[in-house]
Amino acid sequence: xxxxxxxxxxxxxxxxxxxxxxxxxxxxxxxxxxxxxxxxxxxxxxxxxxxxxxxxxxxxxxxxxxxxxxxxxxxxxxxxxxxxxxxxxxxxxxxxxxxxxxxxxxxxxxxxxxxxxxxxxxxxxxxxxxxxxxxxxxxxxxxxxxxxxxxxxxxxxxxx
Amino acid sequence: xxxxxxxxxxxxxxxxxxxxxxxxxxxxxxxxxxxxxxxxxxxxxxxxxxxxxxxxxxxxxxxxxxxxxxxxxxxxxxxxxxxxxxxxxxxxxxxxxxxxxxxxxxxxxxxxxxxxxxxxxxxxxxxxxxxxxxxxxxxxxxxxxxxxxxxxxxxxxxxx
Numbered sequence: 001x002x003x004x005x006x007x008x009x010x011x012x013x014x015x016x017x018x019x020x021x022x023x024x025x026x027x028x029x030x031x032x033x034x035x036x037x038x039x040x041x042x043x044x045x046x047x048x049x050x051x052x053x054x055x056x057x058x059x060x061x062x063x064x065x066x067x068x069x070x071x072x073x074x075x076x077x078x079x080x081x082x083x084x085x086x087x088x089x090x091x092x093x094x095x096x097x098x099x100x101x102x103x104x105x106x107x108x109x110x111x112x113x114x115x116x117x118x119x120x121x122x123x124x125x126x127x128x129x130x131x132x133x134x135x136x137x138x139x140x141x142x143x144x145x146x147x148x149x150x151x152x153x154x155x156x157x158x159x160x
Numbered sequence: 161x162x163x164x165x166x167x168x169x170x171x172x173x174x175x176x177x178x179x180x181x182x183x184x185x186x187x188x189x190x191x192x193x194x195x196x197x198x199x200x201x202x203x204x205x206x207x208x209x210x211x212x213x214x215x216x217x218x219x220x221x222x223x224x225x226x227x228x229x230x231x232x233x234x235x236x237x238x239x240x241x242x243x244x245x246x247x248x249x250x251x252x253x254x255x256x257x258x259x260x261x262x263x264x265x266x267x268x269x270x271x272x273x274x275x276x277x278x279x280x281x282x283x284x285x286x287x288x289x290x291x292x293x294x295x296x297x298x299x300x301x302x303x304x305x306x307x308x309x310x311x312x313x314x315x316x317x318x319x320x
């Protein structure tokens with residue numbers, strides 16, 4: 001399957017994509033083992049902990065996580081059952097609803113974060129020298145900007 | 161959540177992990193749109209196309225994909241229904257079974273690969289200069305080796 005990438009770039013792509021999937025699986029296994037959280041649970045907790053009022057509209061949360069509405073509903077229902085988030089109607093728009101971090105959710109995040117960041121350091125970050133950190137930051141900032149612009153452009157008509 | 165990574169490395173980590181998840185979602189959306197394949201389908205087709213006889217034991221395939229046995233069974237059953245792979249008992253061990261690429265599966269891969277690699281180039285690889293390619297290859301080769309060693313060590317007693 002080399003028809004459109006030279007061998008050096010194809011090897012780079014495969015190394016990046018395979019290692020990244022390995023890393024995601026490993027981090028998720030460790031999060032589940034130490035704190036009974038999936039990677040998606042953890043990501044939702046981090047996002048909610050960092051916004052004013054610890055709450056986000058469902059549409060905004062779906063767009064930040066790049067989840068379909070049905071996948072987000074499933075994810076938030078699962079977290080609601082475990083008491084990590086609650087769902088409330090929006091103060092300014094009664095038809096909309098918001099996911100709100102609970103105290104139990106914040107506590108779960110505070111318990112999980114040191115374990116998770118220790119894993120992140122042990123598997124990847126502590127092995128990087130400063131030049132590699134700068135290179136990865138530059139490459140993935142650029143990639144993120146590009147993909148967000150693409151998403152925004154393709155979903156421009158419907159903002160919610 | 162900065163207690164154990166300095167701000168520069170934390171920003172690097174978040175940029176990498178968020179952009180990589182964005183990229184996986186984008187590539188999967190495009191694969192589904194152009195060829196009705198998931199990212200996992202595509203990965204299975206690539207793996208099987210590259211081994212002798214275009215066949216792998218289920219245990220070996222699970223370990224290469226880092227799928228649990230139940231997730232692999234679900235994945236292969238779904239691909240069997242679509243005619244992309246078949247399942248056969250192993251010639252040397254009648255209790256084991258192998259996933260075998262079908263002609264339709266190889267054709268599906270040949271149809272999908274140019275679209276997929278065009279996406280990979282457009283979103284990431286064409287934006288990288290040679291130094292960035294070298295840096296990513298070095299970092300992710302190292303990460304992959306480390307995580308495979310870890311997996312091998314933790315699953316050492318049971319080889320199948």
